[in-house]
Amino acid sequence: MSSIDYNQIMSIGIYGSAIGLILIGLYAVLMKKHLTKIVIGLSIIDAGIHLLFVAIGYIDNGTAPIFSPKGLEMMAAGKTMVDPVPQALVLTAIVIGFGVTAVALSLVIRLYRHNKTARIDQIKSLKW
Amino acid sequence: MVISPVHYVAVPLLAAFLMPLLSKINREFVRIIPGLVLIYLGYVSVTLMNQLAETGTIVETIAGWSAPFGINLVFSPFTGFLASMMTAMAFIIWIYSYRFKKVDSEPAQRFYILQMMLVTGTIGIVLTGDIFNFFVFMEITAISAYALTAFYRHRDGAEAGFKYLLIGSFASTFILLAIVLLYSQVGTLNMAEIAQRMHTVPMPMKVSILILFLVGLGIEAEMFPLNGWAPDAYSQAPGPVGVTFAALVVKAGVYGLIRVVYTLFDIPSVGEFLIIMGAVTLVISEVAALKQTNIKRMLAYSSIGQMGVVLIAFGIGTTEAVFGALFLMFNHAIIKGLLFMSGSYLVYNNPEKEIKYLSGYGMKMPVISLFFSLGALAIVGLPPFAGFWSKLYILMSAADSSLYGLIALILAVSIIEIVYYFRVVGRLYFGKPAEGSIMHKATPGGIIAMSILSITILVVGFYPDIISSYIHNAAEALLDKAQYIENVLPSVNDLTQIQN
Numbered sequence: 001m002s003s004i005d006y007n008q009i010m011s012i013g014i015y016g017s018a019i020g021l022i023l024i025g026l027y028a029v030l031m032k033k034h035l036t037k038i039v040i041g042l043s044i045i046d047a048g049i050h051l052l053f054v055a056i057g058y059i060d061n062g063t064a065p066i067f068s069p070k071g072l073e074m075m076a077a078g079k080t081m082v083d084p085v086p087q088a089l090v091l092t093a094i095v096i097g098f099g100v101t102a103v104a105l106s107l108v109i110r111l112y113r114h115n116k117t118a119r120i121d122q123i124k125s126l127k128w
Numbered sequence: 129m130v131i132s133p134v135h136y137v138a139v140p141l142l143a144a145f146l147m148p149l150l151s152k153i154n155r156e157f158v159r160i161i162p163g164l165v166l167i168y169l170g171y172v173s174v175t176l177m178n179q180l181a182e183t184g185t186i187v188e189t190i191a192g193w194s195a196p197f198g199i200n201l202v203f204s205p206f207t208g209f210l211a212s213m214m215t216a217m218a219f220i221i222w223i224y225s226y227r228f229k230k231v232d233s234e235p236a237q238r239f240y241i242l243q244m245m246l247v248t249g250t251i252g253i254v255l256t257g258d259i260f261n262f263f264v265f266m267e268i269t270a271i272s273a274y275a276l277t278a279f280y281r282h283r284d285g286a287e288a289g290f291k292y293l294l295i296g297s298f299a300s301t302f303i304l305l306a307i308v309l310l311y312s313q314v315g316t317l318n319m320a321e322i323a324q325r326m327h328t329v330p331m332p333m334k335v336s337i338l339i340l341f342l343v344g345l346g347i348e349a350e351m352f353p354l355n356g357w358a359p360d361a362y363s364q365a366p367g368p369v370g371v372t373f374a375a376l377v378v379k380a381g382v383y384g385l386i387r388v389v390y391t392l393f394d395i396p397s398v399g400e401f402l403i404i405m406g407a408v409t410l411v412i413s414e415v416a417a418l419k420q421t422n423i424k425r426m427l428a429y430s431s432i433g434q435m436g437v438v439l440i441a442f443g444i445g446t447t448e449a450v451f452g453a454l455f456l457m458f459n460h461a462i463i464k465g466l467l468f469m470s471g472s473y474l475v476y477n478n479p480e481k482e483i484k485y486l487s488g489y490g491m492k493m494p495v496i497s498l499f500f501s502l503g504a505l506a507i508v509g510l511p512p513f514a515g516f517w518s519k520l521y522i523l524m525s526a527a528d529s530s531l532y533g534l535i536a537l538i539l540a541v542s543i544i545e546i547v548y549y550f551r552v553v554g555r556l557y558f559g560k561p562a563e564g565s566i567m568h569k570a571t572p573g574g575i576i577a578m579s580i581l582s583i584t585i586l587v588v589g590f591y592p593d594i595i596s597s598y599i600h601n602a603a604e605a606l607l608d609k610a611q612y613i614e615n616v617l618p619s620v621n622d623l624t625q626i627q628n
Contacts, residue, residue, distance in 0.1 A: 029298075035290070042297045049304050056312040086311065089260050093304060096267045100300070103274050104293050110278060110286035123287055 007060050014055045021048030035108045035118045039101060046097040050090045057086030131175045133188045133201040136211060136251045140165050144244035151237050158237045159226055162244055166219040169247075173212035177598075180208055185605070185615040187257070196318045202257040202616060205601035209454070210254045210383055217375040217461050218247045224469055224577035225368035239279065239366070245272035246372055250380040257616055259307055259392075260317045262384065266303065266348065270296045273377055276369045277361045288360035295347055295357045302344030309337050310392075320616035323391050323609060338395060341388045348381030350432045351439065352409035359420075362428035363481065367472030370424060374431050374468060375461040382435060382457065386442055391609055402443030407537055410436030414544045422481045423471050426548060427464065430507070433545070434460045437538060441522045444529050450603040451596075452521030458595065459506075459514045459588070466581040467503040469574065470496050474556075476568035483552055487559025496570055497556045499578045504549035506585045508542060514588040517596075 021044055028041025063074045065084035075081065112118045143165045150157040180186060186203040203211070221243070228236055249269030256262050274296065278289030311317060313333055314325040326334070347354040362370045389398050410433050417429035434456065441453035473496045474489055475481040490497040506513035509520075519538070526534045570578075588595055605611070 029294070038294065042294075045297075045301050049301060049308065052305075053308045053311075056308060085317070086308075089307075089311075089317075092260070092264060096264065096300075099271055100267070100293070100297060103271055104290070104297075107274070107278055107286050107290045107293060110281070111290055114281075114284070114286055 011055070011058075014051065014058075018048050018052035018055060021045070021051060024048075033119050033121050035111060035120060036105075038120070039104045039108060042104065043097065043101055046093070050093055050097075053086045053090050053093070057083035059083065131172050131179075133172075133176065133186060133203040133211075133255050134190065135172050136169060136215075136255060137201070137248055139168060140244045140248045140251075144241045144248070147237060147241050147244070158240055162240045163219070163222050163226070165244065166215060166222055166247070169215045169251075170219060173208075173215050176203055177208055177212060180205060185611075187616055196316055196321045196617060199261045200257040200318070200616060201255040202612070203255060204605045204612065204615065205598070206454075206603070206605040207254050207383075209598050209602040210379065210457075211251050213458055213461060214247070214251055214254070214376050214379065217465060218243075218372070220465065220577045220580055221368050221371050221375070223573050223580070224371070226573035227571040228366070228368060235279075239276070242272045242276050242279075243368075243372065245269075246276070246376060250376040253380040254383050257319050258317050259310065259319055259322065262319075263300070263303055263307055266380075266384070267300055269377060269380060270300065270348075273361070273373065276372070277365045279366050279369065280364070284360075285364045288357075288364035292357040292361045295354070299344045299347035299354075302340045302347075306337050306340035306344060309333065309340070313337070318616065319387070319391060320613040323394075324613055324617070326392060326394055334393065334395065338388070338393050338398065341392075342385070342401075345381055345385040345388060346405070348377070349385045349439075350378055350381070350409070350435045351385075351405055352412050352432070352436070355409070355413070355432050358432055359425045359428040362431070362468075363422055363424040367468065370427070370468045370472065371465045374427075374464040378431065378435060379457055379461060382438055382442075385439075386606065389442070390606060391612060399443045399445045402439050403531075403534065404443075406436045406439030406441075406443055407534065408436075409433070409439065410541055411537070414541045414548075418544055418548045420548075421483055423475055423483050423486070423552065424468075424481050426483070426552075427467055427471055430467075430545065430548075431460070431464055433541070434464070434507075437519075437522060440534065440538070441525065444522075444525055444531065446525050446529060447603055447607060448521060448528065449525035450606055451599055452518055452525055454599045454602050454606075455521060455592075455596070456518035458599065459518045459585075462581050462584050462588075463503050463507045463513075463515055466499060466578055466585065467507065469578050469581070470500040470503060473568060473570050473574065474500060483555065486552065487555050488561030489555075490557035492561065493570075495575065496578075499582055500556065501553045502582050502585065504553050506589070508545045508549055512586070512589050514585045514592075516589065517592045 025041045025045030025048060028044060029038050032038055032041065059080050059082050062080045062082035063071065065081040071081065108118060111123060115123050117123065143161050147158055147161060150161060176186060180203065188201040188203070190199045190201070228239060245268055249265045249272065252265035253262060253269065256265060274289050274293045277292050278285040310322060313329045314322050316322055316325065343354065350358050362373060365373070389402065413429045413432035413436060417426050417433065420426040420429060438453045438456050441449045441456065474486055474493065478485045506515040509515040523535050523538060
């Protein structure tokens with residue numbers, strides 16, 4: 001009873017919040033009628049996936065994956081580095097997500113000017 | 129200068145970002161530079177294809193990081209064929225759209241920049257040997273495709289673009305999630321190494337990852353029921369962009385699907401799944417095409433149907449079927465390109481793009497109508513044209529695998545195809561001319577581009593041998609997974625084993 005595994009709780013928390021964020025985002029995209037809220041939902045899904053990705057690369061008690069004297073010292077002291085690849089990929093994915101959000105918002109502005117509304121159920125020129 | 133596959137990605141990307149600067153020197157540069165870039169890429173294609181015949185698959189490591197660690201570009205007979213085809217089509221589209229927005233250089237500049245980005249992205253998807261790099265190129269393609277869909281302010285472009293963006297974001301989310309899970313299982317992003325380690329992944333995980341990939345890439349490849357974006361995007365985007373979607377973007381999506389199914393995964397029953405999805409896609413889209421009144425939507429649904437046939441053929445999975453599928457991809461690029469090009473001229477001054485306004489255009493616009501009719505004859509697969517051969521090979525391979533129901537289905541759907549294409553052709557030649565319809569004279573570039581495509585259709589139709597050896601090598605390269613792994617990872621060492 002004495003040893004509560006904090007790492008276990010931590011990882012459940014991180015994975016749980018990643019999946020929670022994805023679900024919240026999906027809810028926003030599928031259920032909300034306002035275009036801006038849909039775009040926000042897309043960003044939230046992205047954030048969830050990024051969190052999941054970083055969590056997968058994490059190793060218990062790992063240090064930052066920097067190849068420096070200090071990092072080597074910590075390596076020698078028996079600490080492992082976390083996997084750097086997911087972090088690099090998440091940085092790329094964040095930039096891509098930023099680009100997609102920017103394009104999406106510009107399209108929302110265009111749609112608003114064209115249709116005088118930003119509610120998706122009132123835009124019906126094309127078949128949804 | 130040493131020619132390498134990197135130029136496919138680097139040169140158009142550089143040109144796209146230099147164009148705003150160079151247009152300050154001379155406005156005409158905006159139009160000329162994409163052409164020069166594509167001519168150079170054509171030269172690269174020819175050189176590399178020759179080199180390929182001599183030395184075999186060319187693997188380019190980027191920034192000196194060798195295969196499993198760094199990103200690499202793989203120019204195999206398969207990817208090289210697709211990349212060369214895309215370059216050629218992009219060049220023909222450039223000829224076609226040379227006078228696009230001729231009075232207004234600012235929108236033209238945006239158009240050409242986005243087109244260059246699209247070329248970078250689609251060819252990058254095909255060449256890359258790294259699964260995350262694949263995702264990045266897919267996003268480059270997708271973002272420029274969204275922007276091009278919403279190009280025209282006065283149409284419902286923004287709506288089609290937003291719809292495409294919404295579905296496309298789901299696609300990229302699914303692909304990213306699949307990559308995340310795959311990385312957590314195999315600990316590498318290099319496609320060859322993933323293929324090598326795939327047998328260590330437990331079956332349920334493998335199936336989940338494959339489903340995520342299929343959904344994500346199925347959206348880009350217009351697989352039913354994930355193709356809701358396509359008809360709107362095709363009908364609202366400018367004419368040349370429709371051609372680009374049919375000839376480049378969808379091809380890249382199909383490539384991704386096939387690469388994932390054939391190289392990364394080794395689940396045998398996936399072929400049956402592809403056949404079923406392809407058949408459903410084919411039937412539903414062709415029936416939908418039958419009831420379209422908008423010509424661009426009709427062509428878009430026909431395009432989806434053709435991709436259904438491609439999926440069926442890839443699902444059958446024999447060398448002959450893959451040969452037929454690649455041949456159909458090539459034919460679809462040239463024929464649907466011709467149809468979209470001539471179709472956009474036919475409905476140029478007709479904001480609704482309705483088929484019923486086309487009556488009697490055969491006499492008023494004889495050349496364009498002839499091109500459209502030629503394309504219609506070719507795409508339904510009538511004998512002297514290119515479309516005949518690909519359909520024949522696919523049917524023959526289905527017969528070899530004793531899938532007679534499938535043959536009946538493809539032939540029955542061909543009849544639907546004939547009905548809706550010939551309804552348009554019949555209207556062109558035998559319909560009563562509508563009052564007050566204004567013709568639009570085609571630009572010389574448009575005529576040249578359409579002539580090139582028509583001549584290609586006829587030449588390939590009469591002498592399929594000039595292209596079939598390339599396609600045959602491509603099909604063999606695609607199916608030979610061991611060779612692919614060996615090419616990318618020349619010496620498999622023990623240092624790169626999975627740590628966790």
